[in-house]
Amino acid sequence: MGRSPCCSKVGLNRGAWTATEDKILTDYIKAHGDGKWRSLPKAAGQKLISLISYLFKIYIQVEIRTIFKVWINLYVFLKFAGLKRCGKSCRLRWLNYLRPDIKRGNLTPDEQDLIIRLHRLLGNRWSLIAGRLPGRTDNEVKNYWNTKLSKNKAQPKESKFDKKSITTSSPCNDHDGQASTKVFRTKAMRLMSHQVRQVMINNTQHQQQQQQQQQDPDQNHILDSNYNSTVESESTGGSSPSFSFQYREENSSEYVTGFDIEGISLSEFFDFDEFCDVNNVIKGDITGNPDDQSNTDLVLNEELMLENWNGGDGCDIQANMDSNFGTSASFLESGEDWVI
DNA sequence: AAGTGGGGCAACCGCCGAGCA
């Protein structure tokens, strides 16, 4: 009888890990330790959900209409994002790349010699060989053997790998004059650089918006509240997540273009521009007419919900935040029926 | 400048053994 697959492959991310996935995984393992790999992805996803729940608690105070938009975006995010990785993939990523004691960089001549001798002794038992090389992984040893030593065990020559490593060596690791350490450009890193470009574009947009604001001081108040709102929570101490939203005005209907939670950018999970259609559908469901700017139903609903959240007695939202959030969470839970 | 092939590496696949109910 064959083994059942470790997890359903349907809907799982594959291929190179993104910086965000690395962060989710690293944060989770730092908090809870490794092991339980099969249940880890789901559990790590809960961390995101808790962060978003916290985010919601804060933003529920800001503006009820905005909350609707954020709500929908969050719902779609929770539905389609998270750490959608096989547990084995999580384990591999942690052990081979994210572990803090991983030693990056070129294998020293001593290590190379040790690998040769151990391989002669142990054969292809890479985990045992790697166990004798602190900070080195079996995958790294295996790759090194397969790509270099197996081809030319007797006389390893200087390769372009070595040349590259010299030119890209990290100065901080080279201070003692030892063999220079190669700065690996992993796939995740490449993705990260791509994401940086995205952020820069967004920043440029924001800068342009700020310039517009400066040129048109009358709009400053409105744009400040709609375009970029950053909240650093003080209520729960240093462990509180910080997050920021960015909105974009388009055809007078603002929608979330991105937000960050403790450095995690949701724009890395899905394209907000493509997401506009979802917003329109949702908006159409709410209002019955996406283009109707003076929709009274939405306003009425907002007022009713605000009244409901306020307990109908005009007390402060903050006072009922916890209970209100419970209501909101159940609303989010039931979002699928409501949206579709 | 464009195409191509090889090197290097991360990630996936499938099997195995230990542990547990």
Add this chain to the structure above:
DNA sequence: ATGCTCGGCGGTTGCCCCACT
């Protein structure tokens, strides 16, 4: 004793980068 789950391991694949033509 048996079957299942899970972590670990080695082999392999696929992608990206770069040197070469």
